[in-house]
Each structure stands twice: as structure tokens, then as C-alpha cells.
Amino acid sequence: MIGVTVPRTHGRAGLLEKLMGAVRPEFRAELLTPAADDPVLGWKTCVAEGCGRPKRNGGMCDPHYARWRSQGKPDRAVFLADPGPAIRGRPGHLEVAFIDFSELGPQVKLELQYAVQSRWDEQASVLSVEVVRRVVRLVAGTGTASLLDLSRAEWVSTAERARPSRRRLAEATMFLIYARDLIEVLDVGDGWEVEYSRDEWRVSRLPGLSINPARPRARSYVRFGWISQPWLKELTKRWVRFRVVLGACQNFRVSHG
Numbered sequence: 001m002i003g004v005t006v007p008r009t010h011g012r013a014g015l016l017e018k019l020m021g022a023v024r025p026e027f028r029a030e031l032l033t034p035a036a037d038d039p040v041l042g043w044k045t046c047v048a049e050g051c052g053r054p055k056r057n058g059g060m061c062d063p064h065y066a067r068w069r070s071q072g073k074p075d076r077a078v079f080l081a082d083p084g085p086a087i088r089g090r091p092g093h094l095e096v097a098f099i100d101f102s103e104l105g106p107q108v109k110l111e112l113q114y115a116v117q118s119r120w121d122e123q124a125s126v127l128s129v130e131v132v133r134r135v136v137r138l139v140a141g142t143g144t145a146s147l148l149d150l151s152r153a154e155w156v157s158t159a160e161r162a163r164p165s166r167r168r169l170a171e172a173t174m175f176l177i178y179a180r181d182l183i184e185v186l187d188v189g190d191g192w193e194v195e196y197s198r199d200e201w202r203v204s205r206l207p208g209l210s211i212n213p214a215r216p217r218a219r220s221y222v223r224f225g226w227i228s229q230p231w232l233k234e235l236t237k238r239w240v241r242f243r244v245v246l247g248a249c250q251n252f253r254v255s256h257g
């Protein structure tokens with residue numbers, strides 16, 4: 001078999017230990033407050049004149065949005081140019097974008113922090129603080145101790161039941177699935193050893209290949225579940241692995257599906 005052999009640690013105790021070793025102190029905070037100009041977790045500020053709070057609704061921060069609504073939703077441009085007296089900060093109310101992990105159980109908290117850290121380390125695409133907050137709320141609502149407590153399909157339907165807008169649902173689901181896949185790899189290992197026996201290979205988990213983690217589209221998976229004859233499935237897997245390994249060695253792009 002191709003690929004490195006990863007020592008397996010069975011049981012959640014092993015996973016918790018790995019997470020404790022993997023999540024760095026700056027991502028282990030209950031309250032993560034990335035800078036506005038952070039390359040991955042950066043956020044935009046409210047467009048009201050003179051305001052520096054994070055943008056949340058209709059281009060505005062929460063207090064400005066609330067004030068605009070309370071004034072009967074006047075013309076936005078007029079309101080934003082002269083949004084009235086400065087909004088005074090309330091004690092205990094953060095004036096920056098933040099992710100609050102405190103409602104999560106100890107292990108699933110580390111799992112999501114590890115996912116945020118991994119996206120940050122990859123520096124491949126931006127990750128919206130709002131999206132992470134949505135996922136944290138969603139996971140906290142299920143009361144699960146680990147992302148591995150639910151299958152990928154169960155997480156997708158959990159996200160759908162929360163009934164967000166279509167764009168937000170897509171973003172939140174992508175991050176949720178990314179996080180679950182990441183934790184699964186941390187739990188059981190990586191590469192061909194794990195993927196080969198599955199009916200669905202995750203291309204991102206195969207050595208030498210990479211995909212954009214923000215866009216886990218259908219073609220990021222190679223599916224074998226539709227092949228009912230075991231011998232044919234095995235033969236197909238062998239052939240695809242041969243193609244993938246060959247492609248990776250020659251630095252070719254793999255295309256399939």
C-alpha cells in the first residue's frame with residue numbers, strides 16, 4: 001500500500017490528547033478576537049460615519065442598525081452620513097468581532113478551535129467570523145461532545161434545519177464539513193491507509209494532492225459506492241489510485257467526476 005503508516009490511537013481519549021497538543025494557546029481562548037486586518041479572519045467595519053464596530057446587518061454594526069430601524073428605516077445614505085450622536089460602549093459589550101466558544105463542551109470546543117487554526121495556517125482563503133459563530137451556535141445547540149458524534153450527512157441536515165439563507169447555509173455547512181473531516185483525520189490518520197477502504201475518497205486527504213478547502217465541491221470526492229460488484233469496485237479503486245499517484249508524481253491535476 002502506498003503512503004505513510006500513521007500510528008492509530010483508538011478512542012476519544014487519544015483524540016483529546018492530540019487536540020491538546022495541536023491547538024496553540026492563541027486559538028484556545030474562549031473568546032477569539034481577530035484583528036480587523038487579519039489575513040484570514042479579518043472583518044469589515046460599520047459604514048456609518050465615524051464608527052469602527054464590526055459590520056453585521058445592512059452594512060452596519062448592531063447598535064447603528066438598531067438605531068436606523070428605530071428611526072423607521074430612513075434613506076440609508078442620509079442616515080449613514082449623519083448617524084447621530086456617537087454610540088456609547090456598554091460595559092461587557094465587545095466593540096470588535098469575536099467568536100465565543102464558551103458554550104461548547106471541552107472537546108468539541110478544541111475541535112472547532114483546531115479547525116479555525118488550520119484554516120488560518122493554510123492562509124488559502126478568508127474565513128468569516130460570522131460563519132464560525134454560526135457553526136459554533138449550531139454545534140452548541142446539538143449538545144454533541146465531538147464533531148465525530150454525527151456523520152457528515154447528519155451535520156448537513158442539522159445545518160439545513162437551522163434555516164439560514166442559502167449563502168450562509170452553504171458557507172456554514174462547508175466549514176462544518178471541513179472541520180469534521182479534519183478531526184476525523186486527526187483521529188484515525190491520513191492518506192491511503194484511511195481512504196482506500198472507504199466508498200468515497202476525499203481527494204484532499206490523499207498524499208500529494210491539494211484542493212481549496214473553502215470549496216469542497218462534489219468533484220473533491222471520488223465515489224465508488226455506485227459499483228455493486230466487489231471485484232469491480234476493487235479493480236476500479238486500484239486503477240484510480242494508480243492514476244492519482246501517477247498524476248501526483250508528474251504534478252498533473254487530477255480530474256474526475
Ligand SMILES: [Zn+2]
Binds near residue numbers: 052064
Ligand atoms: Zn456602527
